[in-house]
Amino acid sequence: MKIEKDTVPTVQFRIADDKGRLVQDSRDPMVYLHGGYDNTLPKIEEALEGREPGYQTVLALQPADAFGERDESLTRTIPKSEFPPGVKVGGQLDAYTDDGQPHTYFVSKIKGDKVLLDGNHPLAGKALRFHLKVVSVRAATAEEIAHRHVHGEHGHHH
Ligand SMILES: [Zn+2]
Incomplete structure (x- = not known):
């Protein structure tokens, strides 16, 4: 299944700074509702649009496209x-x-x-490299789409 609007990708990720130093490793993969619901960075959604499980990429982002400039x-x-x-x-x-x-x-x-x-995000002002690997993709449920976030494992519990 391809990643498109109203699918739920499971993505392993690592974040490194522009010198290649690891700043965050995903102990749990990211599981999010794809399609512009503000659940992950827009540039990540753009890079994963239309991709399938097994796809890997390294996304180099300027601070403005990652966690913002420092204020x-x-x-x-x-x-x-x-x-x-x-x-x-x-x-x-x-x-x-x-x-x-x-x-x-x-x-x-x-x-x-x-x-x-x-009060800045700890990663604000940093150019970052996101190493992304798509593990799986499923269709979102109608309830998830109505709530604009995923449910179940790694998602919201309520
Ligand atoms: Zn919900």
Whole structure:
């Protein structure tokens, strides 16, 4: 079966940076509803459109086509005293942006009594290589299409 609108591909993937260093390996393959439902990057859908199980490719993407450019307005410096004890680099914090939108920040650095927060996606601003391999393809169910996401194994459970 070919990948087309309203199919559910199962795709193994690895993400490397532009120097070939591995940044993410798929322990679980990606299983998504194909067809512009915003379940994966548009460039990935474009590369997989019409492909069949066994197809492999390496997709080199600029930051704008992957996880976006970095937005420096999403960085914050907060006194360590405002954190509960045990604040660690890599920890997450839900806070608000300058224009009042809820947003998740990561602790990027702890410097003396200051904590640096970064609200960018950890892979923002990076050119990335996606190694993709199509494992299988099935038709989506009517319920999945109505919900705009996959159900069952690796999908939403509800
Ligand atoms: Zn659902």
